[in-house]
Amino acid sequence: MKIRKNGFLKTGEIMSLVLATVIVTGFFWTPYGTTAMNAAEKTLPPSLHHLLGTDNFGRDVFSRVISGAGTSFLIALGVVAVGCIGGVLIGSLCGYFGGIADAVLMRVCDAITAFPAILLALVVVSLFGGGMANILLCLGLLFIPSFARVVRTEVARVRDMNYIQSARLMGVSTGRILLRHILPNTFPVLLPAVTIGFNNAVLAEASMSFLGVGIQPPQASLGSMLKDSQTYLNTAPWYALGTGGMIVLLVLAVSLLSEGIQQGTGRGQV
Amino acid sequence: MKVLLRKILNLMIALLIVTLLTFLALQVIPGDPVTKMLGADATAAQAAQLRTRLGLDQPVLVRYGRWLLSFLKGDPGISYSYSMPVAEMLKGKLSVTVILTALSFAMTVLISIPLGILTARSESVRVNHFFLIMDQLFMALPPFFIGILSVYLFGIVLKLFAPGTYVPLSESVAGGLGYLLLPALAMALPRSAMTVKMLRSSIRSQMAEDYVRTARSRGLTDSQILHRHALRGAMVPVVTFLAQSAAEIMTGTIIIEQVFTIPGLGRLLLSSIGSRDFPVVQAIVVLMAVFVILVNFAADLINMAIDPRIRVS
Amino acid sequence: MDQTAGEPAGVRSMDRHGEKEGTRQTFGRTSCGDSGDEMTDRQSQKNSGQQAPDLLKVSGLRVHFHNAAPERYAVNGVSFSLKRGDTLGIVGESGSGKTVTAMCVSGLMPRGKADEEGSILLDGREMFSCSEENLRRIRGQDVGVVFQDPMTTFDPLCRIGRQVEEALTVRGIPKMERRKRAVEAMGLAGLRDAEELYSRYPYELSGGMLQRASIAAAMITKPKLLICDEVTTALDVLIQEQILELLRNLNEDYGMTILFISHDLHVVKKICKSVLVMERGKIVESGETAEVFARPQHAYTKKLIASIPARAERCRTYD
Amino acid sequence: MTESVLEVRHVSSYYTKARRLSGTHSGFGERDMQVLRDVTFSIQKGETLGLVGESGSGKTTLCRAVLGLGMDYEGEIIHHTDHPQMVFQDPYSSLNPARTVGWTLREALRAGERRGKRASRPLVPEILGQVGLSEEYIDRYPYELSGGQRQRVCIAAAVIQRPQLILLDEPVSALDVTIQAQILRLLVRLKKEFGLSYLFISHDLNVIYQICDRVLVMKQGEIVESGDVRQVYEDPQHDYTKMLLAAVD
């Protein structure tokens, strides 16, 4: 499926590329240690040494923002993966077979969407502790319904197409039909769902850390950093702007990229 | 009519599942409310006596059944830690969260529908590009970030409103509502951007349908076509999306109430989860779920009104 | 359905980014006529008194789509005329440009997607020099169009009656009169119990009934010209027969001039007095239908006629 | 009596509201109505049996019943061959849009092999050649092909497993007249080459006349007339058949 170049795709690509390199390097090296404190350099304004200035412990905000972005990026990716896989599984089963399984699973999905995410997060965190894996698991669970619904409608539509009938006639097994014939056709629908999923995952993780339920210090997380930066809005506004700005950039890059791809394949809108 | 009954049935089942899920989730959370209420050095006898008084010694399902019955009768039980009726604790707070959600939802609808129609009709490529970029930008703004910035900008720098002084509506409707405007907007902005994007693409796809060409052949102007035909069809997916947004706004209030220090359900939910105050948590979660399911049901009804075929399917 | 990959898909689709605006070159022929005021029924009868013999005169029509290859013209220098009360058929395979020609005549060409040249005189008025406002007035008033697929030609969310009378609604005809004329038109189009069907939804009617309603909607304003674009293709043989019967009555009893587009030579043979054969945007042959079918001159016409397994010759080509 | 490939005895079927998923609207308000009424016929080996009738006469339902594609029916359907194949009317939904032509054909080969049809494993280019398409089409996606080319690929896919019976549901009615002729010629050639038998469904009597040996005329789910195609065309018995023939003349 060739993708035509367009404005969105280019900007999206550049932004994602820059962000990805910054984040990946962040995993191995950051200008300063993400937790290295320096009493002498408390709340310094942005300068060449400290691109985004320093926080109330004298830690370099830029390094912490990068590693925080790294954490959020990994969690968002994991959440979308869990949501996507779970969603595709449930969606294709319901979409293809329908019947009671479909009715039951869909009602459970309705219930999960009606469930305030925070409560589930708290249950998981209080049970298993606040590590990245638990947050990833619990958010992932919450994202399954949205993917499931999208995939289910698409699978139901494709299931009755002629080329699926002929595949059945040829003797292709049901599993293979689902996996090799039907699912590739759901990818164009999955892309927007993945993008929206990614954006919501980044925001959900940040909100949970903001409420003190998500990633625990000293690990840098954009949400908890944003919460701490509230107090210093007056003397160190760059602390809040830098952190919040990174969240916006992360989300913007991915949505531009996906918009670009959709435009390119003619499925987006003008 | 049969379709309506089936929808109502689905609604009931979803509600039941939510209440059951909440109830089970709360049993699973570690930390026993009784020790919390009596303190660590309470004697075993005292603990057992309290447990029976609260009915905690019954099997889970019996307790669930009894709770559900009393909830349906409007009495969500007594709070463990504050030993006040839960209804008493909720009353001021529920209306705050509900009004905040309704306000934010109304803003989303009022911003996105006109804007969506406007952008769908504009032919010039430049205008479209501008709107697309604005959409992308606003969609990426997390509500709590907008919240922090606006509290700082409007609250502390410009002193337009005084953060932390939420006056309940019972006292001054203007004061209360005025205070809620900003938090509602903070939640509404990203939502409306998404809705505008969706409405525009939905209108565009309707305008490409065959019946639009037929209508043109009858001499209708573009705006006549849009308002008499295309817009209605385009609304169906948007209505469903809006209902979903209402649900997301409701759960979003938990964070926004924190940023704007509004005494709503969100803060109470967080602290009662901390103190394992099950009746309060249970009541809040179920109320939120009821709201979400009701709004989705309303969306289904409206979609049925718009598209006769849904009535029949 | 002739919508195959060959046919330029760009006819109806949205314009791509950065397409340059379409240009409508006119050769400065006669003006569009009284563009200013509102053209009402009575007035159009009045100035058709000194009617030109031909209701429609197309000369040198060339259409090039922006997204098509540079030298590939959808319509490449088409000229023909259509007398009042005549039924002219345009025949050709998909990609021959027959539908594009119809679109130009009915003024339904989407803006900004193609360059159009040449002249189209409709009842003495030059379509190309008309303002968009006038074109809009002509559509539905002087030209009625019936489209191919009855299932998608109606707005599914809107009752049938309201759509049949729409050409009148936009012309400010009061509600009661609109309803009366709509029911009357539906009756004329062969719909039994039109009163009851008036308030039904499109999904409640069969293909044949929808096509009849579509014809009623097109002729409710008694247009001078009725364009039928593949109207029988999506229908069964028996219903096709009934629709053709209806069109024949409209032509004979009401003098309705019909421009009939189709890829099905059988159907064209049954209804059209004269016929044009088009191939890749050009008219390769034209004349009386019987004459053209009996003694086709052009090689392409011969090939077309040969591939119809017409029952008359009864030869088993595949034995 | 050459042995028969398919026997259908007294098949009747009632159309109950299809098992649609909640949420997706299932089209028109249908009630329980009888779609097939006591249909009986058989197809001999190497024969092309025509089935003509208007839409809603039950042609497609009969096809689905014969192929067992989820249609419940009374009566008996006996297949003397295994895995009959089908070619559909609408070329746009007959090929997997997300897969190349080569992939689809390989998939058909692979499914065939799994069922032990080892036989001579024809290569994909060779198969395409049989239906008049060059090798370059292997890596093409369906949206890059014309209607006629797609139908050729569908026929290739149907023929690849060398089934004895192929059902053709309006295979050419979506195509231009000139292309129709080419496809019909291809079908006849393949029948001779691989000894196939066809159930050829169409609403176009002339196409039926050109290609079929025997013909069944169906009206509202019932076979009203059947017999040798020349005899039925020259001397139609049932007035419904007469009406159909008159309309085409």
Next chain:
Amino acid sequence: MNKKSLAALLAVFVLAGSLGTVCLGATTETEASSDGDVASSGDTGITIGLPQDLDSSLDPYQITAAGTREVMFNVFEGLVKPDKDGNFKDAVASSHEVSDDGLTYTFTLRDGVKFHNGEIVTADDVLYSFKTCADTTVNSSVASALSDIAGEKADGNTVTITLKEPLSSFLSAVSSVSIVPADYTDQASVPVGTGPYRFVSRSVQDNAVFERNDDYYGKLPQIKTVTCKIFEDNNALFTALNAGTLDMAFHLTVDQTKNLTNGYKVTEGEMNLVQALYLNNAKAPFDDEKVRQALCYGIDVDSILELTEDGHGAKLGSSMYPSFKKYFDDSLTDAYPYDPEKAQQLLADAGAQGLNFTIKVPGNYTQHVDTATVIAEQLSQIGVTANIEQVDWETWLSDVYQNRDFDATVIGFDAAYLSPDALLQRWMSDDATNMIGYSNPDYDAVMKKAQSTTDDKEQTELYKQAEKLLSDTAANVYIQDLADFVALSPKFTGYTPYPLYALDFSTLKLA
């Protein structure tokens, strides 16, 4: 379906969405309780910010949180009451004498003292208060002091209490026995005491309102209504303060005072509490003294003060804060100078390299979270991984304080009443509130001796010995008495710091 009806349809949708929910809200919406806070106009009212909600039960003997005790200081009074210099002056009692053998205490009731519900205070109320307090108080040091009572007798308006053996801190224990009306069972939700302010109402998570007790026997406070506004955490409180909606806030951090832009007067004092990294001695790895000592060497208290409070705050070496001068042993402050190599050596000896533990800290106290963050960073220099788990206040109370389910925590312990026991009694092995499970027989012996001697000089020496034992065995990593910054609106003045964790509304007056 013309435009009009479509617009109508949309309006219905918006209405359905909001009406459905509002009426949902309305079903439980009745007139909100009279908790609307009175605009702080003129001399009548003041709004004070609290970083966390008051305890669920306001019964004086059940109060556990220091934050609740310092507010309820205005509502409840004992027979005697501490003043701003730390001495005990008569309150409900008009006078008190102690027999020279220190065994009998006679209090004469002040006549005409009324409870907030209008009843006159009688000797029976006093007896009832002492008996109920002894049975139900959660404060172990008060309970053990009251257990020393041999008998109580009331005649007319005097109450005499005889002890089994002399107890130097008994008078301070008496100050914490709040006098309550006999057989009044509703203290938990509607507390009634004799203090200068009476309780009006509270709305959970939102506010608590107190009003001047007009028939208070002592000097009538000038401010009529005191509204305490409750915030989820320090940030929210600070934002409201900065915007001028609060008149007063206390326990601010030094950074917050620097970010204050509304021209409020800031006074600095000490919080009078012992902040330390409290280690769960009952659980590995902190049951091993070497490991605890390693942490003491591995944590640089000076840099903690520097980073979190720009150097403010007072270092301390044991469970005693500097402003309690009489018993503060300054020599212990630098018992464990910062020595990373020694720390690592000790860890190696104890076989605990690569130590990994969790610090559970209440999220709503920024000071404690900041200290924990710095500690975690410092320990990572010596190869020790300290994970920080922020929990909300209620969870800290139940998990850490009551159920002792923690490795380490950063918190501050205050003195419930002005006596060394209030700070040291807790660490005796048989004490119910000994949350770190510290058990050291020598410490118990020294403490018992200290509590029973009547010679003040010897007693002080014994208490200091107890403190030294805590420091030698490195029971916890003692850090500081936090600097307490109080911001007060220029409209008010008269804030007087107390030598214990108390906030006296009655001294506040208009500037």
